[in-house]
Amino acid sequence: MVSRIAAVGALVLAVVLIAALLLQGDPTHRYYMEFETAGQLVKDDDVQVGGRRVGSIKAIDLTSANLARIEVEVTEPFAPLHEGTTGVIRATSLSGVANRYIALTPGPNSSAKLAEDAVLRTDKTTTIVDLDQLFNTLDTDARKDLQNVVQGFATQIEGRSDEAGEAAEYFNPALSQTARLFRELTEDEGALSRFIVNSARTVTALAERRDDLADLVGNTNTTAAAIASEEQALGRTLELLPTTLRRANSTFVNLRATLDDLDVLVSASKPATKDLAPFLRKLRPLVAAAKPTVRDLRRLVSRVGPDNDLVDATRDFPRLQPVASRASDAGVAALKRSQPVLEFIRPYTPELAGWLRDFGQGAAYYDANGHYARIQPLFNAFQFSDNPAGGALTPIPPEQRLDYLETGKFKRCPGGATAPLDDNSNPFLDNGSLGAEDCDPSTGPPGP
Numbered sequence: 001m002v003s004r005i006a007a008v009g010a011l012v013l014a015v016v017l018i019a020a021l022l023l024q025g026d027p028t029h030r031y032y033m034e035f036e037t038a039g040q041l042v043k044d045d046d047v048q049v050g051g052r053r054v055g056s057i058k059a060i061d062l063t064s065a066n067l068a069r070i071e072v073e074v075t076e077p078f079a080p081l082h083e084g085t086t087g088v089i090r091a092t093s094l095s096g097v098a099n100r101y102i103a104l105t106p107g108p109n110s111s112a113k114l115a116e117d118a119v120l121r122t123d124k125t126t127t128i129v130d131l132d133q134l135f136n137t138l139d140t141d142a143r144k145d146l147q148n149v150v151q152g153f154a155t156q157i158e159g160r161s162d163e164a165g166e167a168a169e170y171f172n173p174a175l176s177q178t179a180r181l182f183r184e185l186t187e188d189e190g191a192l193s194r195f196i197v198n199s200a201r202t203v204t205a206l207a208e209r210r211d212d213l214a215d216l217v218g219n220t221n222t223t224a225a226a227i228a229s230e231e232q233a234l235g236r237t238l239e240l241l242p243t244t245l246r247r248a249n250s251t252f253v254n255l256r257a258t259l260d261d262l263d264v265l266v267s268a269s270k271p272a273t274k275d276l277a278p279f280l281r282k283l284r285p286l287v288a289a290a291k292p293t294v295r296d297l298r299r300l301v302s303r304v305g306p307d308n309d310l311v312d313a314t315r316d317f318p319r320l321q322p323v324a325s326r327a328s329d330a331g332v333a334a335l336k337r338s339q340p341v342l343e344f345i346r347p348y349t350p351e352l353a354g355w356l357r358d359f360g361q362g363a364a365y366y367d368a369n370g371h372y373a374r375i376q377p378l379f380n381a382f383q384f385s386d387n388p389a390g391g392a393l394t395p396i397p398p399e400q401r402l403d404y405l406e407t408g409k410f411k412r413c414p415g416g417a418t419a420p421l422d423d424n425s426n427p428f429l430d431n432g433s434l435g436a437e438d439c440d441p442s443t444g445p446p447g448p
Contacts, residue, residue, distance in 0.1 A: 028055065029079035031072055032119040038068035039089035039100055039128040046101035047072050054078040057102065067122065072102065081114045082107035088126040100128065347414035347428050413439035 038060055047055035055074035063069050074081065084107025092099045135143060157164055185192050206213060227234060303309040345352075363373040382393040415426030416439070427441045 027076045028073040029076070029081070030058070030117055031074065031081065031114065032117065033070045033072060033087050033102065033125050034063065034119065034122055035068045035070060035089060035125050036122060036127045038070070039130070040098070041068075041070065041089065041100050041102070042098045045098070047074060047104060048101055049078055049104050049106060054104070070102070074104075078106070080116075081118075082109060083111040083114060084108060085114065085120065086124045086126070087120060089128040091128060347430060350415065351417060411440045412443045413441050416441060416443060 041057060041060060043057055043060065045057045046053045047057065055072055055078070057070055058073055059071040061069040061071070081104070086105045087102050088105075089100055090103050092101065135146075138146065299309070301310045306312060359373075362375070363371055365372055365374065382395055413427035413429060415428045418426065420426060427439070429439075429441065
């Protein structure tokens with residue numbers, strides 16, 4: 001009997017010990033957190049870490065500085081907390097009552113542990129921002145407009161709830177694909193950075209050419225309007241397009257034989273192309289140097305503004321043509337008549353240039369009255385005569401010294417005003433084309 005009572009007592013003691021262990025729970029640590037406002041927290045609200053409940057709110061008090069002092073208990077193994085721990089009041093949803101909790105971000109384990117009853121000041125805590133606080137920042141007109149927006153959303157979805165529900169089924173695939181897209185982008189961050197930089201350069205280049213881009217858009221609009229004005233012709237073209245494509249298909253089939261024959265030409269031309277690369281390398285500096293010329297040519301061909309480029313000149317050609325045709329006939333006739341004169345004057349170009357040069361020098365003197373010219377006529381008193389014994393000066397009779405002033409007395413050839421040179425380049429006889437009726441090569445000046 002006694003042994004049976006002892007066994008029952010031992011069993012009861014074991015049950016009591018097990019119940020005590022089960023009901024005791026994990027050890028807890030108490031801390032205090034100060035917030036600017038309590039944020040609608042109530043006693044026994046959650047204290048969470050990473051979305052998991054690790055403790056609860058035990059009390060809410062008001063400090064002498066009008067701050068909300070929240071007493072929390074955190075269970076092990078999430079406690080004790082370490083220095084660097086922060087807390088923020090959050091809401092589980094936008095709707096509901098007493099649905100707030102404190103989310104903890106524990107400090108690193110390498111930091112010192114917080115003492116029991118430690119206080120996290122406002123520099124370590126963040127108060128939740130309620131929608132009412134946000135709405136209070138809006139004035140009356142802004143709140144009214146926001147109400148209109150919400151009511152507009154209600155009007156938009158009214159009677160279409162079924163369609164909206166069906167559309168919501170595609171949110172998850174769309175979001176999943178979007179998340180996958182961003183993961184792919186972030187995996188190759190370097191390529192994404194280069195893409196963004198190159199895109200910025202492209203946009204900058206387009207911005208620098210915004211006038212040209214605006215002209216392109218305007219011209220495209222004009223082109224589209226012109227195409228629209230030819231609606232019937234365009235429709236007829238589309239009707240004929242299938243037949244054209246069928247015939248083009250036959251043409252492309254026959255083109256294969258031509259390409260086979262062209263392979264022979266390509267093979268034969270390959271040896272000639274081996275020198276093409278060096279040629280192109282030598283051509284590259286020329287192309288680079290030609291860029292300013294091409295740029296100036298573009299400005300010459302087309303420039304903003306009226307009547308200042310080649311395009312405007314080309315547009316005026318039709319009006320110029322009737323006038324220019326009559327002037328051209330007269331010009332051609334004048335050139336034909338002036339050709340003999342030009343042919344006669346052309347060999348005397350050096351003499352004309354020399355006269356202009358010497359006359360400019362002679363008239364370069366000036367005094368208080370302006371420029372003046374020094375002119376001195378020369379009348380030869382001797383002439384040079386050649387003989388086997390050597391040249392000699394022979395006196396010219398006085399009555400013959402002015403004979404060369406008579407018109408037609410002397411017909412000097414081109415270059416005959418100076419003594420003949422050793423290379424026989426003067427006087428100029430145009431390979432014998434200048435005969436005795438044109439000039440007399442013997443009328444040159446005396447002397448060697």
